[in-house]
Amino acid sequence: MSAIDYAAVDGLALVEAVRGRRARAREICDGALARIATHGPAVNAFTRVLAEQARADADRVDATIAAGGVPGPLAGMPFAVKNLFDVAGLTTLAGSKINASRPPAVRDAFVVSAIRRAGGVLVGALNMDEYAYGFTTENTHYGPAHNPHDPTRVAGGSSGGSGAAVGAGLVPLALASDTNGSIRVPAALCGVFGFKPTYGRLSRTGSALFAPSFDHVGPLGRSVRDVTAAYDVMQGPDPHDPACAGRPVEACLPRLGEGIGGLRIAVLDDHFARGGEPGAFAAVAQVAAALGVSRRATIPEAQRARAAAMVITASEGAALHLADLKTRAEDFDPLTRDRFLAGALVPAGWYVQAQRFRAWYREQVTALFREIDVLLAPTTPCPAPRIGQERMVLDGVEVLTRPNLGVYTQPLSFIGLPILSVPVTRPGALPLGVQVIAAPFREAHVLRVGAVLEAKAVATAAIAT
């Protein structure tokens, strides 16, 4: 029996135990694999478990420590990745049946490699919506991911396996991608932290694209320090990703204790204060009260930004998969197929105008960030809907369930803002998240606010037992 209860602590607590020789990485790895075997099937988070490789990686960490070497800042931390990331030796599914016949990846994705170099132990690949086109992970080919807090409900998407794996305590850390909300929505619905850094901050090399104008990668985790530690080691320039900003590494972990002194914080109103269940706005109010925030702010034309994001996403996503749409549309997931087909028929004028609007909208939001440092908004308009639920009522209006889970996330990833979705403490209730939002490349602002909320116990990862 390990001196540490695997399922009870965050990832860095495991790392501290390994580095302090209170536990071996191998024991922690075996603990993760045992929990995946016992609790994994109920949430259907994993599409592949890499037991042998994980044990070998863990043994290497232990050998390094035994030899007096430097084991890395994430030494022995188990993690898993959305199955759109390349993992050497595995075929990158991206949630599809079509890609299953492709050859295995020859090398790890940039960010997977970074976490492994830092001592992280990769234990498997995770379920997702096909080609990341969805907010619910009701994947027809591989089955739906189930919410760890109520298996009749969705885990959110498109990184539902990532949310479910962390929320069920299978791994403390998961990597995912976010185009319109795909890190933040499952983080919120599964009750964990989800961090989408600025567009271009982290390399996407070796991850399957969806809509490249908006594609980001980032971590989900059970504590602010876990997602921050992972973010720090994933930073760095990459000439192979044309969107990668190539900025120097700006470590955020040493800054988590700086507090929120000097930060001007406001709650977003207008689009972000309507069209949701009262609980979603109560969660924002709970966070604002804890931070002593009464200021309100408005992002103009956010609803139109969401509309523009939909047009661009449909068009870019379809362009990427056009060859398969032409020859084997039957092999797509019925939940994505018709949307991809429609996206292939979008007039160019709509797409270009949406990209022009995006430039205009970015200027408006930049102006707002001259006055305010951090903005708060709900992550989703409601807690996790039931699996298979086609429609729901929000604010007295019946709407389609799946697209509307992204109503508050889409207008923000549209211009690549760094955002941490924090799980708001709601004992006895299904999880909900609040987005903590800053200006581009000010990741430290949102992580500092997250750390304060966690310290005040206003934000707590809800790990299903």
Place this chain on the structure above:
Amino acid sequence: MTDVPTPSELGTHVDAVAKLVALPIAPAHRPGVILYMGVIAAAAAQVMAFPLPDEVEPAPVFRPAPVEP
């Protein structure tokens, strides 16, 4: 606000453009494609109705790659 097309107009668009871009659409998929074409068209109508100054360029900017010595 730009007018949102009727289902019949959407069907005409889907059939014509699918033919133009050589994208076969199976009869079983056509109603769903028309449904989502309508969702995209409604979103596009919001975008197209917004006046933008001429000098606003599309957000993606092409950067020529200099030849490194």
